[in-house]
Amino acid sequence: MNLRQQKALQTKRKISKVALELFNKKGFSNVTVDEIIEKTGTSKGAFYNHFKSKHDIFLEKFKEIDNFYVDELLPKLDPQESAKEKLKKFFFMQMIYIEKDLGWDVIRTIYENELNTERESFFLIPDRPLYQILYSLCVDGQKKGEFREDLTPEQMVTIFTRMIRGILYDWSINKGEFSLKGEQEALFDVVIRGLMK
């Protein structure tokens, strides 16, 4: 990495850091891009060179969630356990992470942004690690004879995905006012019951 790239990265990091702090303190919609560039001593040009939009800063943070799944969460699952148990734990830890580390304003912002027609959706990238993990767990469950066989693993993943979308959306409009991990568990129990043999 040469000097120019280093400087650019430094600018990007500075913007990202300050912006996330501000979002955290005041909420996403109460922070303006002008404020961010003023606080970082940069400019519109710098800002939009590094980020596609104001939302985009959050998206970068949100994308880390997939690293979290792969690096932190997956290794904690015991291969010996039933698929049901693994899925349960997976979702449970996911919710704790979202509740603690991300927070409802991040989720709200991401979910809002994904509804914008203009840009392509992050949620629709088919090879997101999240989907791959869920897929392999569903296949595992079918192999072990736990899950119904009249549904394809793809269909099951879709069902789980929509379950998560539903609860996170609901959590967002409720401004994080209910326990995500508790409510998710209740919903999961119902869905998994519907998917077992």
Added chain:
Amino acid sequence: MNLRQQKALQTKRKISKVALELFNKKGFSNVTVDEIIEKTGTSKGAFYNHFKSKHDIFLEKFKEIDNFYVDELLPKLDPQESAKEKLKKFFFMQMIYIEKDLGWDVIRTIYENELNTERESFFLIPDRPLYQILYSLCVDGQKKGEFREDLTPEQMVTIFTRMIRGILYDWSINKGEFSLKGEQEALFDVVIRGLMK
């Protein structure tokens, strides 16, 4: 209703009609408020006197959905049938209505708007007819001994609500590219299975 109220209502209707036509033709985000007021020969003042926001026009249309549930949909349910069957039909008809009469852009816009912190959410009004209908169907199902009894009807309604949120959100980001009624049916079958005894 006096003359002034009549005129005002006329203005409101004109704005609403033209706006919805434009949204329908060009998509919500490709229509500007300036265009609407120009086409209707009105003004910003008139527009924002009648609607809280550009989104709000859609919300009015969307609120009709609850009338639809009560007036059109509910009477078609045979009280003799099982609660499961009634719920299934209810959701089925709901999806057809949404798919045909509202369309994904309306849903997308509503769902996006509901994520705005500023205004109070329509989804969170606890006595929406939709929730009341679902509630009574869940109570019915428990009375008839079809459904689990370790969950309260409220909890079941919440689960159904999140199921719907999940699939409609997903449908929106997919720009209406999958069959709502088909996919909803598949999801419902899983969820109801998890709720039955």
Added chain:
DNA sequence: TTGACAAATAGACTATAGTCTGAGAAATTA
């Protein structure tokens, strides 16, 4: 070393949702 090139940035400018103020007309009151 120098000149061409490309990347990064500054900041003016644009587009557009939404606010604010005032004016005129209708309703209400005396």
Added chain:
DNA sequence: TAATTTCTCAGACTATAGTCTATTTGTCAA
């Protein structure tokens, strides 16, 4: 009917996300 209040609307104005163009500065090849 005259005075007063209130509702509806017009349109100028504001706030803010995002675009565009010019400038600077580092890079690289000859």
